[in-house]
Amino acid sequence: MFGERAEVDATVLGDGDPDLAVVGGIHGDEPSGVRAIRHVLDTEPDLERAVKFVVANPPAGVAHRRYLDVDMNRVFPGDPDSPDRERRLAAQLADEIGGSIVLSLHSTHSSTNPIAFVSGKHPDAQAVAARLPVEHVVNHDPVVDGAFTSCKRVVSVEVGRQLTDAATTNATKLVRSFLRMTDALPDEPTTGSPDFHTLTGSVEKPADAEDPQLLVDNFREVSEGTTYATTSDAEFVADDSFYPILMSETGYDHIFGYRGRRAGDSLQEARAAWGTPLAGDE
Template structure:
């Protein structure tokens, strides 16, 4: 793990990149920020998390780091790293940078749209926010008293994802008062993350639908070799892709209103 700090005071906000070793945009954005060394109004901690996985060009070495924050006593590289990283960011308003195989534009993931995380989201350049709604599964969201926004910054390995990650990081630092001025708030549609959609072993997969676009009842949303998967009920695909995960296509999402700036400057969900 590599840690940098900006500013003189004790860090109050944190940015974490490289939780997954095969998602280079977070580390690249942090490196750009360290090189630019902007003057900040609050102490900032910047962390490149899983260098061993990065060096091997894999998502993880022993276990998915973003599924190991459940406080367990597990062995292996990522369980050890989870304990160290948790201690580094606990209590800090935190951005965790990711990228996907599912969607080219940035979108946020939060656990609950209220509070500091929801406020921050409306000031980020994101198309949507996905609420995991307490289905934590060992994600970094498990850390208590640590407002967290994850952002999927675009397609894994793309130059566009690096540029997006840098824009998102600067917007996050401005939204949390570390950089000035604060960005304008905007309306962001909320999707609640539902059940995972499992996929059977196959030689090839295809996903003909778009994330965050409603799939109608009876529509084919995925193929595994010659097999077609047809929606029993309408849903919004979230984190859907042919090859992003080993055993699921993605998640069933539901529209759940929008986060929008209120009249007195607060953020409301409706």
Template sequence: MKVAQLGSGTPEIAVVAGVHGDEPCGVRAVERLLDERPAVKRPVKLIVANEKALERQVRFVDEDLNRAFPGDPDAKTHEAELASELVNELDDCLAFSMHSTQSHAEPFAIVNEITERATELCPQLPVAAMVETSMFAEGRLFSAAQTIEVECGLQGTETAAENADRLTRAFLTAVGALPGDTVQRDLPVFRLTDVIQKEQADTYEVFVDNFTKVPAGDPFAAADGETQIADEAFYPILMSSNGYEDVFGYTAEKLDILTTQPIAD
């Protein structure tokens, strides 16, 4: 794990990249900050987490780091030990953790709970939605540290790396670490409700778009040509034919739209 810092003092803000070794977009954003060394108004801790997996260009070495928290300093797996080290580094910090996905090109934010801090910060980020994932947070960084997670775009793309840089700077501006102003935007809010299981098959198809409502009775996916039909309406999140080994993605409900406050005349 690589740990660096911008500014002097004890950081209360941390930027985390490289939780998964096959998602290098956030690492690019951290490296650019380290190259530029911008003047900050409050100290920021910069972390590249799973260096071993990044070097091997694999998601993880022994187990998924984002399912291994809070970890164990005496663990026998690389990721469980690393999880414990990362939790210690993030003590008393708000973490901004960057990921990428095979399911959706447009960035979106993921939070464990819809807190006042989340509703304040996420509309200031260049994201299309905020997703609450409390029912599925076990073992994730959320469960061990205050975290706002972002999916920066499609895994391995230059666009995801550019988005990661833009998202990081917007976050650091929103928390007062970088000077300047952010752009407030209306933001739809979703909550994950269930996992869409994927049976073992040779071919998989997905017929729906993420964040677009699927009416009850509509087909949404197929495994080896066997179509799955929606029993009730839902919004698909992280839905793809090849993103996860055993699930297509998640069902979600739409909770709200966070709206920007109009400026008084």
């Protein structure tokens, strides 16, 4: 249907040149962000500043697949001349957003509650994430290469469990909170008081694991020596303490998810831990 001419789908609401953007559908099997965007567009909000709404990977969405050629959320800033659709789409998306402040919407197998992800290099994105109605903000720079958050001023949020109505509801609420906190919509936004973490590595899972069972909760510290997961023929014991992040039985083929460490209870503490540059020094 899309062939070699796959393009991102962008719509602008409001007057002027947009410097805000909401992005959904980087992964085609995570429809909650796209549904939230469509819901907001259908309500035709009277925006007080221009906002660009972008469906990032229409071909994968139509196919109901995470990606068609390569994982789009691992190849930013992309390549407009690549034979891979997602690399070309990543380049288009980076060009579409320019220097905008961006809310990017994803979903997960691991949590019903929204979780924000940022780069430790970009203070503007961190400031937005710290005000969103989320419980946790995570810097994934040490582990994840080529994510959309590597572009300046991008906050990615896992809005809830994949393919659930609750995730779409959460995504819609987050979009409206984002638009309110950036003065695109009137009224006070719903804000949060998150804690802050840093990804430090992945938690491996055998590819042929049978009946995997996760025995710990995300964002609750696992002590050294604790059995954190089992399969039909193995137990997995922590070599040292860590915080589980995005861990689940079925979310990934070869890992349970990720391990992390706590970076602080405030944005100031997190920035000190992450070595974030001062605003304007990006």
